[in-house]
Amino acid sequence: MKSDKQQFDFCQVGKQMPYRTPDGYFEQSAQQLKDLVVAKPKYNYSSRWWYGVAATLLLACAVYGLTAYISYKSDSRVVPVYSQNADNAGEWNDFAESDLFLDNMDW
C-alpha cells in the first residue's frame, strides 16, 4: 500500500552542510595533532612502565623489610651466652652446681 504522506526529498540537500572551517585549518591542525600525539603518549607510555617498575621494587623492599624485622624479633628472644654479664654468670654457676642431673653424673 503506497503512503500518501508527503515526504521531504533528501536529494535537495544531498551531503552538503552549512558548517565551515577557517582557511587552512586542516593543514595546521594536522601538524598540531602530529606534535601532540607523538609527544603525549610517549610520555604516558614510559611513565606507566616506570610506575610498574617502581611499584614492584617498593613491594619487594616492603616484603624484605617485613621478613627481616620478623626474623630479628624472633631471634632476640633467645639471650646469647656471650651477652650475659658477670651477675648472671654467678646465677648460672649456682644453678649448675645444684643441678641433680649434674650431681649424679659419674665424672
Next chain:
Amino acid sequence: MQIFRRKTKADELIERYQQPLYWHIRRLVVSHDDAQDVLQDTFVQIFLHLSELRNADLERVWVYRIATNEALQWLRKKHEFVSLDTDEVSSLADSLMAEEYVDTGDALLLLFQQAIISLPTMQQAVFNLRYYDELPYDDIAEILNTTQGAAKTNYHIAKEKISNYILNHQ
C-alpha cells in the same frame, strides 16, 4: 626505532581520519572550537590505546567509536545530560545560528542541520554515520555499541523525523 614507527603510524592515522572524524564530531557538537578540542582529545585517546587495537580491519570502527564517545562525553559535560527537551533543542539550534563558522546563506541547509540536532543523540549519531559517512549498519552498530537492527530502526525513524521537521518548518 619505536618512536619512528609510532610517528609513522601517527602520520598515517591523522592523514586518514583527521577530516572524517572532524566532520563527524562537528555534526554532533556543532561549534568549530568545540569540535577542534574534541578532535584533539580523540587522537590523544587513539594513541594512548593504540596497542589495544589487535585487528587492523577494525581500525575504522575503533577510531569512530573513540570519536563518538569523546563527542558524547563532551556534550554531557557541557549540557550535564543530552536530552530532547524543547529548551535543549532550541539552545542547540540557536548555537548553530550563533556559530562563527556556519554559512547562514542557505536556509534549507540550516533547517536540515537543525532537524538533525533536534534528534535524540542515538538517532543523530546513527543518521550522521549512515547518511554522511556511508558506513554499513554493522559498523554503526559496533561504533554505538548496539545491534544492527536497532541501528537500522534508528536510521529510519531519524529520516522520518527530519522529513517531518523540515515540512513543518518550511
